[in-house]
Amino acid sequence: MSTEPHPPSAGAVPPAGAPAPQIPQRREITLISHSMLFYWWPIWLLGSVMAAVTYFEDHRLAVLPAGTTVSEKKDDKGNVWKDDKGNTFYEVGVPGTSTTKSLTGAVERSKPVPGGGTANAFPTRVSQKVWMAPVFCVILLVTVIITNVPLRGLWSFLVLLLFVVIALLITLVPDGWDKVLGALGHLHIYINMAGYLFIASVVFVLWAVSVFIFDQRTYIVITPGQIRVCEHVGASIRTFDTTGLSFEKQRDDLFRHWLLGFFSGDLIVRTAGAERETIRLPNVLWIGWRLEEVQKLLAEKATVTQV
Template sequence: MSTPTTNPTPTPPSEVVLISHSPIFFWWPVWLVGFLLAAMTYFDNHVMAVVPVGTVAEGQRTIEGHDEPRDVLVLPQGRKLPTDKATGAVAHPRLRMSASNSLGMIYAVTLCLVIVITNVHMRGLWSVIVLLGIALTTVLFAILGWWDPILRAFGLIDIHINALGYLSLSFFLFTIWLLTYLVYDRRNRMIFSRGQLRVRSAIGSGERVFDTFGMAVEKHRDDVFRHWLLGFGSGDLTIRAAGTNSEQFEVPNVLSVNRKLEQIQRMLQERQVVGS
């Protein structure tokens, strides 16, 4: 008769590192959407023609040297198309751009939402009020039949960005985002170990050590838009050191905050037992 095997319990980590991330971390939708729109614009197979004001589009005109009628752009009298500075010849359209302005609207809405969410912190009840307000406004506008004129008005907003524009903006934002996440944010960190908290404020500036006996850690994760929508379950922490060397630390934008808080609380409980 075989004895049942028990799975070994995972060994808790000896240290828990807390890193406070910059608000730029929440800008990942801007560069991600930008990369997607750059690809969609490129494969839309349209290019942008730069023409003088007053140019008229005319359809099915007979062009010398071509057998079938073509759609053409007719420039005003005395105006010319831009020329290539190197050769002096007429510059051919080459910048990839979507024929629809929907892509530009998507990018603009994404950018505006991220700016608002990362700069206007709506905690607790305010998040619920905003969500309910959006839902009630949507239903009310549908009942009153206001969505059709509103969408027609938005159709007058013409936002076009070429593929290279999307790519350039997204590449810049992604580079800044990656350097901030991997390098800049890691200069300041807090390291919890059994019995002590080490605070490193900058590279090369040394560290301060605090006893964890009597220390309190409080979690704030009530900003629905920032912590859940953009932060993948991130949160803010408030750490209060006890004793003669008492001090309070605010640690915003901590990723995987639930898991790290559980590990910290386990360490604090072990420290309390040992201390008692």
């Protein structure tokens, strides 16, 4: 009689205490390509900060006719006249019958309201700091240029250095911005709080929609054996084998890639085989660190193949 043990049935339960079988996890790395709108984050950030500064500074804008004169109101002894609350009063002289909506509205709002107190005579908030609006405009223009005109290598560095040096020289001079703009025919630039807030809000909404929705549809998913590529929104997903795959990073725009882009760069992927293709993914964040992860992931396939 045979005494050979019978093999366990397919539905046999492993003995108690035995370790559960380990299911290998499928590792993958996703590289997202961002649009140029990603680099506009300084605009909504700076606009929000300047709107907050203008709000807490709490200075107001008055629009007056040309030729208006302002003088301190004085008593019979020639002293500046103040009321019981210590408020200083000024006399505004308007030429002829000229007036503005800002002035007439201020007169109406200065009248006592039921319940005591008065409304703000001039409701529009604007900062008296001369440098704020010019700096905001310069940064806005620089961002427009950098995101539309590629300045690679030395040119990008020289342009950035030029703007920094000019801004520092003007700022270091006492009342530098006031003197420069005054020499240009008093072409002072002022933006009220609503202006900063409007620009910052619109840019932020566009930036958020682009970065967190549309940009997520342009990607490369890399696994040890293959890559899946979607090059633009609505495009079909293509699959390539990782054998002979090569990666190249381009990160030579100092301003765009290093300062605004959080060490981003443009990724170029070249496939192997009979039908070789070149895949370009611009503006991949932290591209140096991510490519190191990709190389380690692809090395896993080579190790498994050798074994």
